[in-house]
Amino acid sequence: MRTLVAQSWKRSAAAGIDADHAEAPLRLEHRDLLAYRASHPLSAVFPLLHDVLGRAAEASDCVMAVGDDHGQLLWVCGRPDVLRRAEGINFVEGTSWGEELIGTNAPGTALRLDAPVQISSREHFNVAYKPWSCAAAPIHHPETGRILGVVDVTGGDAVDLPQTLALVRSVARLAESELGRLSLQRRLASQERVGPTRRATRTTRAPRTTRPVLVLRGLGRPDCEVVLAGRTVRLSPRHGDVMAVLADAPEGVTAERLATEVHEEEVRPSTTRAQVTRLRALLGPGVLESRPYRLVPEVRADWLEVAGSLRAGRLAEAVRSYRGPLLPESTSPGVARRRDALERDLVAALLASQDVELLTAATRSGWAADDLALWERQAALLDPGSPLRLAALSQVRRLRIEYGLEPAPGRPPLTRSRLGRM
Structure with missing residues (x-):
């Protein structure tokens, strides 16, 4: 018997665990589970875990589980027939698999040792778990190093391979890297929200010719967000379409061209003029000029910055900045054309x-x-x-x-x- 397993068995016996009858206790009822995991830090990276590891586990007749730092299972994913078999050992969402509760098992022992662990079928302390094998790795907070939870693959003989533990360990590191990226993104966004106020203070001392800055965010968002002079405005879908077209046309566009860019069907120019009038009132004075329609401030749009990075050959910067398609829910012809072109250029650069x-x-x-x-x-x-x-x-x-x-x-x-x- 491996030393790691022997020591875990000793801890299990010392804890008074009944190897013949111990069962993972249900600690979180369905309603409590949903609320708890929605607020848990790992909810931000669960889609990544499922996409990279969960699908591979499902294809191999296994299940993937993600638990918190106490071993409580928050997500258990797999094919329905495999999930039903897992229910036979109470390997379900809401149960607790701490080593001190049910004995040697990969999620609980990985948390106990703060290290990746693989437990084959014969190595389980609990007799009921002997038909199963598992591999798990803890996931840490990228800044504090605190254990946030654990990711696990549980199944049959398919799990008893060294490649399985290596894959689980790598996916845990991917999750930590993604948590770090999201944390950095939040800090930068917070600094950006504070930044306009500081810039406004400085502009009082700047020459009168200094142009204000209009920040637009539309990548991966259902709406377009505008930041100007410390004020943030979320636009309606149609106003977002208008801003996407105007941001890409510093020389300005006519009412007729704007109408064809924004609307799928033919509309009167008066319809476009009315929409622009409402948008101008929303943005405030001195932002949107007419004849032709043109944005007066300096425009910094996230999709234009990605396109600029690609043109300059800064692919890493483009990938970091690209948070998804431009206004993905928009059916505006002008937005759809810009959205498709940007993603096509980014994918082509990645493939090369x-x-x-x-x-x-x-x-x-x-x-x-x-x-x-x-x-x-x-x-x-x-x-x-x-x-x-x-x-x-x-x-x-x-x-x-x-x-x-x-x-x-x-x-x-x-x-x-x-x-x-x-």
Whole structure:
């Protein structure tokens, strides 16, 4: 018996756990569970965990679980038939799998040791868990190092491979990196909200010719957000369409051109004029001129900054700044054309890149999670021994099946021979 397992068994016995009858207790009822996990820090990275690890686990007849720092399972994902089998050992959302409660198991022991742990079927302290194997790794706060929770894969013989633990460990590190990125993004946004007030103080001493700055945010958002002179305004969908067109036309546009850019159907110029009049009142004086329609302040739009980074060859900067498609819910012809062109240029630059880290950052984001070409490029660049390559190949297979490029296969277990063919 491995030393790690032997020591865990001693702790389990010392805790008085009944190896024949101990059962994971249900600590969170459904309503409490939903409220707790919605506010939990790992909720921000659960989509990433599910996309990178959950789908691979499902394809291998396993389940993926994410728990808090006490071992309480907040999410358990897998195929319905596998989930039903997992219910037989109470491996369900809301139960607690702390080592001190039910004995040696990967999630509980990983939290106890603050280290990645793999437990094969025979190594479980509890007799009921002997048919199962599991691999888990703790997830830490990127700044304080505090344990936030644990990610786990539980299944049959498919889990009893060294590659499984390596994959789980890598996914936990990905989650920590994403938490760090989100934390940095929040700090920068907070500084940006404070920044306009400070700039306003300085502009009182600046020459009268200094232009105000109009900040627009529309990437990955259902609406366009405007920041001007310390004031933030969220625009209606139609006003957001107007701003997206005007931001890209510093020379100005006529009412006729604006109408064709913003509306799917033909409308009277008077309709466009009325919309611009309401928008001008919303923004305040000195922001939007007429004949032609033109934005007076200096415009800094997040989608224009991404396009500028791409033109300058700063791909890493473009990937970091791209938070999703421009106003994804808009059906405006002008917005749709700009949205498609920007994403097409970004994907083309990524496909031409040799930087696997940028490809990984893109595919783990929501906007590129289902881009087959990017997943294929990532898999081609990853080292054959990298645990991330297994996840990338799993995504390639999933997408090729979803897009009808290959028939849906059966679901054989993830064996050593299959791994070798990858």
